[in-house]
Amino acid sequence: MPASITLSQISWSAPDGRPLFSDLDLSFGPERTGLVGRNGVGKTTLLKLVSGELRPHAGTISVSGSLGILxxxxxxxxxxxxxxxxxxxxxxxxxxxAEAGRATADELAAADWMLPARIAAALGRTGLDAEPQTPLAALSGGQRTRAGLAALVFAEPDFLLLDEPTNNLDRDGREAVIALMSGWRAGAVIVSHDRELLESVDQIVELTSLGATRYGGNWSHYRERKALELAAAQHDLADAEKRMAEVARKTQATVERQARRDSAGRKTAAKGGIPRILLGGMKERSETTGGDNARLAERRRSQALEEAKAAREKIEILQPLSVNLPSTGLSASKIVLRMEAVTAGYRPGDAVIRDLSFAVTGPERIALTGRNGSGKTTLLALVTGALKPWAGTVAVMTGFAMLDQKVSLLDPSVSIRDNFRRINPLSDENTCRAALARFMFRADAALQTVSTLSGGQLLRAGLACTLGSTPPPLLILDEPTNHLDIDSISAVEAGLSAYDGALLVVSHDERFLENIGIERRLELTGGAAVG
Structure with a gap:
């Protein structure tokens, strides 16, 4: 019997009572499926339901085959x-x-002599150079993820359940995972915002508050389908607006015709050519006709309004965010940042950065790349002044802002609006609200307390507060897309694309770097830089 996962009429609510799934029907066969959707929509919960870690409040889940879970x-x-x-x-x-000559006869008969080779092969498929006796605590977070994937490959399950497998991985780690999934021939359900990884899947399933929609093909095919859906919604809106205009025109024409008839009747009556009893009937019919026409016109108008509203709502969901920002005024020849012969670290005698020199001129967009532990975060700490160099000089010649993964420049205890006013003290309320609206924090959304925001909302709020009024000439970003859903990444890309200052970005997300127009790469290797 082919391996399969079937969810029938599944309902489940979060501990706070918020319903995530209601009568959800979904199935997975022996193909690679990318599971996408906004943060909080229930992607991780769905994997936990399939694995049996959670039980549905209603409905049934049937799994035929073995599961491997990351x-x-x-x-x-x-x-x-x-x-x-x-x-x-x-x-x-x-x-x-056995090698030491101490194994029993039964142990020798049951020994798996190919075991070390199979372990090495599984580790090799995820690009992890380690021995079986290596303590997991000695590995970085990214290396542990690779070890977990290697263990799944070794077990050869019928289905892989992967929850954000490329988070916290460096470039080599991401490429190893992508290569692994490209060659995986069994079933897989992959929750991911990594668009490169999603290019290797056979189908995309999108989770929304309305349920699940299946799109055959990989990420590129999914985006093409979504673009067609957007075009259809825009066409529907145009049709609805035409109908609204036509209803208004016909209503006005009907009113004018009735007015002309009534005027003609009054003139005839004034000449005395119509008996009084007939005049009364004509007046009553005129009033009835006018009322019927008004009700019909209102029904048509309401229908056209509802159709237009539905189309607008769909467009708002499908339409990528577009942002217009004030200019930084940064000159193309301005030296923004200069490092000269910098050596630095955290423990004496153990330098993380060695003899590093580079400069940023004008609105350059630079990606800091390198393996985990190569010194990227240390370099950013030197730029921001959080770490002092042991030798050499660091000079930042312009104003700057730093957005880390936690967006620590925002005070979590107050609202987005109050953070904006604190960071931009010269801005008035209108400027504040207009700037926040550019990043989709309109009206009461701007009054949300920062501690209640999702990861995507948090970074979007950080960008809004940093770039919305008078953007700094230099913006520094440390792994900005980790833990964000794809819609949030697209919103961040839109904001950064509209920014005309200098960018210094640490990210392993190649699609993100491409979309924000990175022009230059500075690769850190063993404390030095190439690029």
Missing amino acids: RQSVQVAPEETIADLFGVTAALAVLHR
Whole structure:
């Protein structure tokens, strides 16, 4: 029987009572499926329901085949090793005893002599250079993710359930995961905002508050379909607006015709050519006709208004965010940032950055790249002044703003509006509200307390407060797209595309770097820079 996952009439609500799924029907076969949707819509919850970690409040879930599960974060015990993660500790111990001549006859008969090679092959497929006895606690977060993926590959399940598998991975790690999924021939359900990874899937399933919609094909095909949906909604809106205009025109024409008839009747009556009883009937018919026409016109107008409203709402959902920002006024020849022969680190004798020199001139868009641990975050700390160099000089010649993953420049205890006024003290209320509206914080949305925002809303609020009034000539971003949904990433890309200052960005998301127009790359290798 082919491997399959079937969800029938599934309903589930969050602990706070908010319904996530209602009568959801969805199935997965032995193909690679990318699961997308806005943060909070229930993507991770769906994986937990499939895996059995959560139980639906109503409906049934049927799984035919074995599951391999990778979660967003892997908690490990201090003594846990890669072999423990693979579930092969005892089997490796048998091999070690056999090599030492201490294995029993039964152990020798059951020994898996190909086990080390299979472990090495699984680790190799995810690009992790480590031994089975390596403690998981000694690995970085990205390396643990690779180890978790390797353990899944080793187990050869019928279905992989992957929750944001490329988060926290450097470029090499992301490429290893993408290569792994490109060659995966069993089933997989992948929750991801990584558009490169989603190019390797066979289909996209989009979760919304209304349910699930399946799109055959990879990410590019999905975007083409969404563009067609947007064009159709725009066509529907144009048709509805035409109908509204036509209703208004016909209504006015009917009113004018009735007015002419009434005027002609009054003139005839004034000449005395019509008996009084007939005059009364004509007046009554005129009033009845006028009332019928008015009710018919109102029904047509209401229908056209409803159609236009529905089309506008759909366009608002489908239409990519477009942002217009004030200019920074940064000159193309202005030196924005200069580092000369900089060496720095956190522990004496253990330099993270060594003899680094580079400059940023004018509105350059520069990506800081390199493996995890190569010094990218350290370099940003030097630029912002959070870390002082041991040797050399760091000079920032313009105003700047730094947006890290936590958007720590915002006070979480107050509203977006109050943060804006604090960061932009010379802006009045109208300027504040207009700037926030550019980033989709309109009316009461601007009054949300920052601590209540999702990851995507938080970064969007940070951009709004930083860029909305008088943007700084230099903007520094540290992994801005981690943990954001795709709609939020698109909103951030729109804001940065409208920004005309200098950008210094740390990101492993190649599609994001391409979309914001990166012109130059500075690759950190062993504390030095190339580029």
